[in-house]
Amino acid sequence: MKWSVGIEAEGDRVLSREEIVELADAVAASSGIATGIGTNRYGAQLLVEAGTRDEAIEKARAEFARAVAKAGLPAYPVVRVEAIGEDEDAESSGGEYGDPGGEHGSSSGEFRGSEGEFEGPSGEFGGSGGEPGGSGTGKDAGG
Numbered sequence: 001m002k003w004s005v006g007i008e009a010e011g012d013r014v015l016s017r018e019e020i021v022e023l024a025d026a027v028a029a030s031s032g033i034a035t036g037i038g039t040n041r042y043g044a045q046l047l048v049e050a051g052t053r054d055e056a057i058e059k060a061r062a063e064f065a066r067a068v069a070k071a072g073l074p075a076y077p078v079v080r081v082e083a084i085g086e087d088e089d090a091e092s093s094g095g096e097y098g099d100p101g102g103e104h105g106s107s108s109g110e111f112r113g114s115e116g117e118f119e120g121p122s123g124e125f126g127g128s129g130g131e132p133g134g135s136g137t138g139k140d141a142g143g
Contacts (some may be wrong), residue, residue, distance in 0.1 A: 001049070001050065001051065001085050001086055001087065002047060002048070002049055002084070002085070002086045003044070003047070003048050003049075003056035003060070003083050003085050003086070004045060004046070004047055004051055004081040004084050004086075005046050005047075005048055005056055005057060005059075005060035005081065005082065005083045005084075006015045006045045006046075006080065006081070006083075007041065007043055007044055007046070007060060007061060007078055007080065007081050008036075008041055008042070008043035008078070008079055008080040008081075009039045009041065009042055009065045009068070009075075009076035009077060009079060010040060010056075010076055010077065010079045011040055011074055011076035011077075012040060012043075013040060014035070014038060014039060014040055014114065015036050015037065015038070015039065015040070015041075015042055015073070016038075017037045017038075018117075019036075019042070019071065020034050020035070020036050020042060021034075021069060021070075021071055022035045022071035022072060022073070023036070023042055023044065023068065023071040023073060025071070026066075026067035026068075026071045027046060027063070027064075027067045029042045029093050030046040030047060030048065030060075030067075031046070031047040031093070032044045032045060032046045032047070032067070033045045033068070041065050041076075041078070041079070042063055042073060044067060045079075046060045046063055046064065048060050048063065051121075053083045053085065054094075056082055056084050056085070060081075060083070061081070064078075067080040075092070088110070103119065
């Protein structure tokens, strides 16, 4: 079964756009997206194949750690993990762990790896090659 696993880590400094773009490129192999520009958190939403929720989380955490290292980001502690199976409804999955305050959303935008779309803090940018605003899939201004 395919699982969408969200993982977020929190540390002591604000992350730049360039750092999160590096993370986005690193998670692209797992059909991943990355978040965290301008915040002290970085995260990823990864797609993994697994038989159980626990196996999906284990696989995604390993992939997340690999991507963080590849992107050259500091190894912050994980503060949120959420897993939703392809046959589950997001509202009834009960798959969230951590995040005691319930405040895990990021208004800083999401970035997909160099093969996907970039969505920044103020809207969408077509892009490829890890650069916002490049020749995208027609979602950029005027397209």
